[in-house]
Amino acid sequence: xxxxIVTLFPGICAGPLRESIVGRARERGLVDIRISTPRDFxxxxxxxxxxxxxxxxxxxxxxxxxxxxxxxxxxxxxxxVVLLTPQGQPFRQxxxxxxxxxRHLVLVCGHYEGVDERARQVLVDExxxxxxxxxxxxxxxxVVVADAVIRLLPGVLGTDExxxxxxxxxxxxxxxxxxxxxxxxxxxxxxxxxxxxxxGNIEQWRREQSLVRTAARxxxxxxxxxxxxxx
Numbered sequence: 323x324x325x326x327i328v329t330l331f332p333g334i335c336a337g338p339l340r341e342s343i344v345g346r347a348r349e350r351g352l353v354d355i356r357i358s359t360p361r362d363f364x365x366x367x368x369x370x371x372x373x374x375x376x377x378x379x380x381x382x383x384x385x386x387x388x389x390x391x392x393x394x395x396x397x398x399x400x401x402x403v404v405l406l407t408p409q410g411q412p413f414r415q416x417x418x419x420x421x422x423x424x425r426h427l428v429l430v431c432g433h434y435e436g437v438d439e440r441a442r443q444v445l446v447d448e449x450x451x452x453x454x455x456x457x458x459x460x461x462x463x464x465v466v467v468a469d470a471v472i473r474l475l476p477g478v479l480g481t482d483e484x485x486x487x488x489x490x491x492x493x494x495x496x497x498x499x500x501x502x503x504x505x506x507x508x509x510x511x512x513x514x515x516x517x518x519x520x521x522g523n524i525e526q527w528r529r530e531q532s533l534v535r536t537a538a539r540x541x542x543x544x545x546x547x548x549x550x551x552x553x
Contacts, residue, residue, distance in 0.1 A: 323424065323475055325355045326396040327464050328389075329431040330371060332357045334461040335468075344469055347478045355468070356396065360384070363391035372434055381435035389441045393430060401426040403447045406460035406467065407436060410449030413467060415494075417450070421467070422474035429467060431460035494543055495536040498528040 327335055335357050339345070347353050360371050365387045372382040397403060402424045411417070421427055430437075430446065442449075452463045473479060501512040515527045536543050 323353045323422070323472070324398075324426040325353055325468060325472070326401075326426070326428040327355070327357045327431065327461070327468065328360065328392050328396065328428065329357065329459075329461040329464065330359055330361060330384075330433050331431075331459060331461045332359055334459075335465055338465045339468060343478060344472050347472055347475065350477070352475055352478055353472050358392055358396055360388035360392040363388040363395070375435060379435075383435050384433060384437040384441070386438040386441050389430070389437060390445065393428065393441075393445045397428055397445075398426050400424075401428050403428040403430060403445055404467070405430045405432060405437065405442060405446040405449045406452070406463040407432045407449050408451050408454075408456055409436075410451040413450050413452045413470070415470075418467070418470040419474055421471045427471065429464040431464050433459040433461075493532070494546070495532045496540055496543070498531040498535065 329335065335355075339348070339355055344353075348355060361369055364370055370385065371388050372384050375381070375383045393403060402421070404421070404427065406429060450463075450467060452466050457463060501516060505512045505517060513527065515523050518524070533544075
């Protein structure tokens with residue numbers, strides 16, 4: 323995958339996208355990440371990328387000229403351009419899986435009061451929000467989306483099964499509890515079924531625990547699953 327991030331603050335991306343699984347995926351050539359900024363395309367000598375909104379009001383709006391130029395510079399014919407904005411559709415695992423099938427993904431980071439509406443109308447294929455809250459800028463959200471998408475690319479995780487059996491994976495439920503050595507710690511024992519070696523019983527226990535945990539913590543996930551008719 324080719325991943326472009328268009329942001330006023332490239333430094334926010336640098337650290338998180340160099341580390342851990344994402345960093346190793348880049349080293350192995352599984353994803354090519356490029357970071358660019360509209361500041362390089364400002365049309366005046368002061369490098370202005372924002373201006374006051376027509377009609378008045380608080381805050382500043384990203385100007386169309388540098389944003390158009392920045393996105394058009396990186397976008398290929400098959401690029402899928404996503405704007406990170408609180409007004410976008412909620413970012414969920416199913417959406418991450420869909421974005422992971424794209425050959426070229428461009429994440430455009432909003433800032434200030436947002437972007438000029440003309441850029442939204444012409445440049446953007448879809449809009450995404452990572453939650454019902456407002457961040458200082460969309461670059462933080464872009465890093466979250468990038469991480470969630472990249473880890474789903476073939477070969478990025480140690481085993482592709484890891485992304486199937488985790489929370490929001492194959493059945494859309496929360497993941498079951500995990501335990502590791504020692505078998506007893508401070509009087510708390512690992513459930514006997516996990517020590518039994520009976521893989522059929524272990525699978526059944528994990529499914530039951532996943533259902534119980536989802537019902538207790540995120541019951542809306544069960545309702546959503548029923549509404550979509552998934553088994």
